Amino acid sequence: MPDTPEALFAAIQREHPGLIMRIVQAFAPAPGERDDLYQEILLALWQAIPQFGDRSKLSTYVYRVALNCALNWQRSQRRYRDKLQNFARMPAESDPDLPPQVRARLQWLYARIHELPPVDRSLILLSLDRLDYEAIAEITGMSASNVGVRLHRIKQRLAAAAAEITHEI
């Protein structure tokens, strides 16, 4: 288990690439806000290192801290931006190396995720990252059966919205 911040961040990068960035993109729609939330999450992870015990998996720890931070993040609180040193910057929203079709689909998907209520947004993020119901339940504190029911409804809604698109994206 990583015992220093450097080792922890290296492990996150190695084992869960893009995890924090996906959460940031799902919770901070405006590009100007992404750096703020991204830095908040890094600070929260840094602060929560003493709470990272052997009992939890690295992914569970990162998802919990990042989601707690994103769900409690308030845009009105970002006025301190100028006072805070910018120690990390979010990279560009979508990778230019991705095929245009995939980029368009991702853009569409992120836009739909933004429209969901915060809890549903968290659930679909975790599900898209291929976490099983038990793991999602552990992160959110919901029961696995509730997670299943909620996710089924969210996916149905998203699938219906996707089916309405007649032109190819």
Next chain:
Amino acid sequence: MKFEDLENAWSSQPTPLPAVDFAALQRATWPEMRRRTRFLRYELGGAVFVLIAYPLLSVANYLYHRPANALLFWGNVAVHVAGWIAVLGYTLRRLRRHRALLRESAGSVRSFATVSLEATAAEMRENRLALALTPLVFGLAWLSGYARHPAGYTAEAFATQTVIVAAILLPLIGAVWRHHRRYLAPRKEQLQDLLRDLP
């Protein structure tokens, strides 16, 4: 477009965590954490300072110029010290809540939201209590003025003291009320909504 297409697009995101400047993160962390707890530290430092300085100054004052009514004088000191002990207790409770939030930051979304809601609700209760106790602060100031100079405590002295206390207290009350209305109340509502949405 099918949902599977979206899932495939999601999985294809080659988004590695960008390199973090650890030296800058380390430099930023401590001042930022200090900035976020600065009001707690000011309150704690202020309460401790007053609790040390006020009794010492009172003893010096007593020795330098014996009051006409020693019982009234020490009664006034005791009431003020009790008030500042209450302020210290209130600040320590806030500090404890802040630490509980830090401890729970790696907990589940539900447990963190529960602790956050408890902390927000407690802060709102304490703010309301503090606002309700405003007349007591004026009462303590008048008692203090009277205890020091029972004979010379004229209507003019009373009015001057009231104006001074009001000038110090009213901006503080305004700041507390603004924080209560603009930050705490919406936050409480947001957390309640979040917890309602977590069956």
